[in-house]
Structures are given as C-alpha cells and as structure tokens.
Amino acid sequence: MGHVSVSIDIAGLPPERIVFSISPLAELGVALHALAEPGHHPGLHGWATATAAGLKPDLADRLHEARFLWSTTFSDVFAPFAGVPGHDGSTGATLAEELDMLDRLSDERFVEAALELNCSANDGDGPADPGRALELAAVHGPKPLEFTRRLLDDPAPVRAWLRRLFEDCEQAFFAETWQRVRVQLAADARHKTDLLRRKGLAEALRAVSPALSLDESAGTITVDKLVEGRTTSVDPRVGAGLTLVPSSFGWPHLMVLHAPGWRPMIHYPIGAPELPGPASVELLKRRMEALAHPLRMRLCRNLARTAHSTSELADAHGITAPEVSRHLSVLKKAGLVTTRRRGRYVLHQLNVPVVARLGSDFLETVLR
Structure with a gap:
C-alpha cells in the first residue's frame, strides 16, 4: 500500500476565502453518527445512552x-453550504438556515450527495x-x-421527509445539545481564525490536526487519511473558498468534503477523550501482528464504518474473495473483527472497543 491522502489545491486562493466557521447541520450529522455508532465515540457513551433512551419510538424508527x-x-447533505452554486460558502447561523440551503440543491446534486458517499465502494470518488x-x-x-430506491425514483418527497426528520431531531434533543456546544465551537473557530491571521495558514492547520500539512510552494493542503482524493478550492463552478468547521462530537473522525463541484470543507474534532488502558503485552503483540499487513489495515478502514460481506470487500479492493477470507481469518483470530449473518449474507465488522485498546493512534487513523 502506497501512501494515501486527500489533497486540496489552494493555489491562487485569496487568504480571506479560508474561513473557520461553525455549522449546526454538520454537527447534527456527527451527533446522529455518535448515536448510531457509539463504539466510535468512547467519550460520548453517557450522552448517546441518555439521548437514545429519550427518543420517541416514531423518531427512533425514522x-x-x-x-x-x-x-x-458522512453524507455531504450535512454541508449544503459547500455545494450551493453562487453561495458564498458561509455556514448558516441556525439549523433552519442550513436546511434552507439544503433545499436549494438541485435534485441531481442532492441524490449524488446522499448516495455517492454512502452506497459506493469508492468513498465518493466519481458519480453515483x-x-x-x-x-x-x-x-x-x-x-x-x-x-x-425511493430517493432514486422520486427525490422530492424523500427530501421533504428528511428535512422533517432533522427538524424533529432539533426539537427532540439537538436544540439543547447545540445550545450547549456552540459556545465552545465558536470560541475554537475564533481562536483558529486569530491564529491564521497572526501566524499564517501552516500554523493554523497544525493547530487543527497533526494530520494536516501545507506545501506552500505547491499550493496544496494534504490530509493524511486512508483514502485517496483530490479537490480544489478555486473551482469556478462553485466559487473559491475553503471552510474549516470545528466539531464537539466528531472525535476521532477528521472529515474532508472533496466532491467534484463542491467547495472543500474540513470538519475537525476538538478535544479527545481518555481511552482505556492497554491490554497485556502478549495480546497486544498478537493483535498488532494481525494488523501489520497493509491490506488488512485497508480492510479495517471499511470495517470500521459499517459491516461488509466478503464479496463486497473483494470488489472494493480488486482482489479475490478467498484472499479476503484469509485476511479476515487472521483478524478474527485476534478478536479484532466480529461476524454476523443477515439473511444470505455474512457480514463482518471491526470490533471498535477492542481496537480502541490498541491506542488512539491506530483508531484515529482508520476512522479518520
């Protein structure tokens, strides 16, 4: 496996078009993710448990x-401010404002945003x-x-349904949550903006995440992730700009919106919880040996996000199903992967709490 990363071309981007801003809809997206995948977020178990327990059955079903x-x-529908042509790229002050921006996306753009990152095997590189x-x-x-199927056949009613869902989330739990976290997020955005003005972009990016680096001569920001992608902040179709959005719920995810025709966005976590102490030396050795193979690490990236079948993994990585099975067997023997059956499919998923015990470095890498 060669080095993989996401690069953002900023050559010719006016400095004032690099902005730190807070986004209620983007934060709702990661809050919903924390509810759906509490294993990814060791520091949010209390919030996730209490919030899930308080949901009315109808809202939980939807x-x-x-x-x-x-x-x-993470679907790009949570960052419509980056995809509305002619918009200046600024985030909305309220969830309602950002949902209005979402309504301004064309049906085609909305469907691509909803499906290309969530239903394709290629992390959104190319059309759905x-x-x-x-x-x-x-x-x-x-x-x-x-x-x-409904979204592909007739997007309008699904879009209306989704807007109501987000509005009901705001009423049920997110308004109170946003009121609590927005002060900290706004303070972080102000601090990073001040850093950008006083010490320059390289220093501001270092403060955002060690995974971000700037090559000033090439005019490129590189985000060290286990995914390849390239985008530009000076696309005339959507307008120049790069938005960096802090998240209280996001750790350990560092997300980069790099879809064609959208302004790039970096959604970065602030603060990280303490993780459990390490396992025994012998167990740690066995698990790290299981992860030492570069392809198994790439498989972990898929399995960290959701359950996959063997054939789905084989298709995603361009290898045979027996080869995938051999690698999964090594991971399962080390207790790093769990398996369950759904109908005729056998699905495999990363055992995130066990991986968390290997330390935040590995976990942050596969979840970034």
Whole structure:
C-alpha cells in the first residue's frame, strides 16, 4: 500500500476565502453518527445512552430508516453550504438556515450527495451508479434499500421527509445539545481564525490536526487519511473558498468534503477523550501482528464504518474473495473483527472497543 491522502489545491486562493466557521447541520450529522455508532465515540457513551433512551419510538424508527446517511460514512447533505452554486460558502447561523440551503440543491446534486458517499465502494470518488447504490443498500437491509430506491425514483418527497426528520431531531434533543456546544465551537473557530491571521495558514492547520500539512510552494493542503482524493478550492463552478468547521462530537473522525463541484470543507474534532488502558503485552503483540499487513489495515478502514460481506470487500479492493477470507481469518483470530449473518449474507465488522485498546493512534487513523 502506497501512501494515501486527500489533497486540496489552494493555489491562487485569496487568504480571506479560508474561513473557520461553525455549522449546526454538520454537527447534527456527527451527533446522529455518535448515536448510531457509539463504539466510535468512547467519550460520548453517557450522552448517546441518555439521548437514545429519550427518543420517541416514531423518531427512533425514522432515524433507523435513514441511518446509512450518517452511520456508514458522512453524507455531504450535512454541508449544503459547500455545494450551493453562487453561495458564498458561509455556514448558516441556525439549523433552519442550513436546511434552507439544503433545499436549494438541485435534485441531481442532492441524490449524488446522499448516495455517492454512502452506497459506493469508492468513498465518493466519481458519480453515483444507481444500480450499484441499490446493490450495496440491499446488503445492509430492507430499510436502506427502500430508502435508496425511493430517493432514486422520486427525490422530492424523500427530501421533504428528511428535512422533517432533522427538524424533529432539533426539537427532540439537538436544540439543547447545540445550545450547549456552540459556545465552545465558536470560541475554537475564533481562536483558529486569530491564529491564521497572526501566524499564517501552516500554523493554523497544525493547530487543527497533526494530520494536516501545507506545501506552500505547491499550493496544496494534504490530509493524511486512508483514502485517496483530490479537490480544489478555486473551482469556478462553485466559487473559491475553503471552510474549516470545528466539531464537539466528531472525535476521532477528521472529515474532508472533496466532491467534484463542491467547495472543500474540513470538519475537525476538538478535544479527545481518555481511552482505556492497554491490554497485556502478549495480546497486544498478537493483535498488532494481525494488523501489520497493509491490506488488512485497508480492510479495517471499511470495517470500521459499517459491516461488509466478503464479496463486497473483494470488489472494493480488486482482489479475490478467498484472499479476503484469509485476511479476515487472521483478524478474527485476534478478536479484532466480529461476524454476523443477515439473511444470505455474512457480514463482518471491526470490533471498535477492542481496537480502541490498541491506542488512539491506530483508531484515529482508520476512522479518520
């Protein structure tokens, strides 16, 4: 495995078009992810448990129906400010303002945003393939399949349904949550803006995350992730700009929006919880040896986000199913992967709490 990363071209970008800003809709997205995947967020168990317990059954059912928008990975529908042509790229002051921006996206752009990151095997590089989207949705159960089919067939009612869902989340729990975290997020954005003005972009990026680096001569920001991608902050189709958005719920995820025709956005976590202490030396050695193979590490990236079948992993990585099975067997013997059956599919998923014991460095790398 060669070095992989996401690069953002900023050559010719006016400095004032690099902004730190807070986004209620983007934060709602990671809050919903923390509810759906509490294992990814060791510091949020109390909040996730209390919030899930307080949801009315109808809202819980609707969240389950659409959960692949935020559990498998992070849909670009949570950052409409980056995708509205002619918009200046600024985030909204309220959730309602950002939902209005979401309504301004064309049906085609909305469907691509919802499906290309969540139903494709390639992390959103390239346009969504409806047939492939349906095929992958089927693996994850009847609800995601039905949701995907309705979105492809007639986007308008699904978009209205989704807006109501987000509004009901605000009423049920997010208004109170946002009121609590927005002060800290706004303070972080102000601090990073001040750093950018006083000490320059390289220093500001270092303060955001060690995974970000700047090559001033090439005019490129590089984000060290286990995914390849390239985007530009000076696309004339959408307008120049780069938005950096702090998140209280995001750790350990560092997300980069790099879809064609959208302004790039970096959604970065502030603060990290303490993780449990290490396992025994012998157990640690066995698990680290299981992870030493570069392809197994790439498989972990897929399995950290959602359950996958062997054939799905083989297709995603361009290798044979028996080869995938051999690597999964090593990971399972080390207790790093769990397996369950859903209908005719056998699904594998990373055992995130066990991996967390290997230390935040590995966990942050596969979840970034």
